[in-house]
Amino acid sequence: MPLHVPPAPAPALRSVLTALGSPTAVREARTPSLLRAQGPVTPELPLPVHVLDGVDASGVPVTRLSGWRFLIRCGDRAVAAAETMLTPDGWAFSRFFEGPYIASTELALRQAETMTQPCQPRLLSIPRLYMLTLWLHGDCAADGAAGRPAGTDLLVPxxxxxPGIAAHRPHRVADLLPVLTHRATPAPLLSSPA
Incomplete structure (x- = not known):
């Protein structure tokens, strides 16, 4: 399936390019794979990062855009990622990082390319569960920075x-979101005996 990657705001991309061109920013990032990169590094596949804040009274997901994430490629693989954030002055570089989500994102995107339905890839973070998903939004023409997950959209953990949620297995939002919401809802406090 062709993935319709939404364009990142130009200032967000510029901020990442500036950070990549700054030896101080790269050195202070303490990302060993970025420091060891041999050859040019380029930011690719900008994905809007949305945070799931919960669901409203009617069960509709409440999300907010937290930034844009770029995979930093060196040669044939991503070696790190860069995130930007919206500040009062506009888009700004936030941080470089590495870890398991880099390779996992690449794998999930490759899996998504084999699906038959076109979609727009985004990231959906569920902080209360320490979870990140690839969100495959069905409206390819939508603004990547806006919107909420539709029941027919897919989430790929x-x-x-x-625990108990299989990574890299696509789930419809309507099926997975109730499970995630239940898990993320704090248990009521038990009252002490009188």
Missing amino acids: LAPAP
Whole structure:
């Protein structure tokens, strides 16, 4: 399936390019794979990062855009990622990082390319579960920075996923979201005996 990657805001991309061109920013990032990169590094596959804040009274997901994530490629693989954030002055570089979500994101994107339905890839973070998913939005023409997951959209949990949730297995939002919401809802406090 062709993935319709939404364009990142130009200032977000510029901020990442500036950070990549700054030896101080790269050195202070303490990302060993970025420091060891042989050859040019380029930011690719900008994905909007949305945070799931919960669901409203009617069960509709409440999300907010937290930034844009770029995979940093060196040669034939991603070696790190860069994130940007929206500040009062516009888009700004936030940080470089590496870890298991880099390879997991690449794998999930490759899996998504084999599906038959076109979609727009995004990332959906569920902080209460320490979980990140590839969100495959069905409206390819939508603004990547806006919107909420539709019931027919797909979520692909990235590895490492929380216990009991299989990584890299696509789930419809309507099926997975109730499970995630239940898990993320704090248990009521038990009252002490009188």
